[in-house]
Amino acid sequence: MQPLLATGNVRFSFQDTAIRTWLSDTSDTAKRSAATAMATLPSVIATYRLDASENRYRLVKANRRAMSRSELVNWAIHGQELLDTMAAPHAADVVGLLRDDTSYGVAGDHGGQQAAVQEIPIVFAGADVGARDSRRPLRSVDILPTILREMGIAARRGMDGRAVAELAHR
16 A cells, blocks of 8 residues: 555545545545556556546556456446446545455455456345346346336436346236
């Protein structure tokens, strides 16, 4: 963590399957500097900065050569989407994604970009819920919009996630 701490701008940092860091100086220049320093840490495959809108992360540096083929494919398909589900005014200013099976803390403690912590089964039970495995990708942020749709309640505009069709009806 020394290169990141050496920026003198770390207010708080949390690490599990990604490194999430909040900065004292949150200017775009400071975010780019911190993300560049973060990119030098062992097993960091990509670094991002929270943009000025605070609803999207922007890629600062990707180390594609450090990624295995499966990590590269997973990152290319899901990386940006997963980062953007974390984007908010209170979110980390910079994020560094770590290689699979790498953790600076408790692996998967709060989720992350790695495929292993994204592939967690979710089980629904209740009237009219069929007994089958849909194999359809469902993220935690998709649960609320899906349940609201099933109840006939409109989701709030701007809500994270999306309703998943054919959840498990018979």
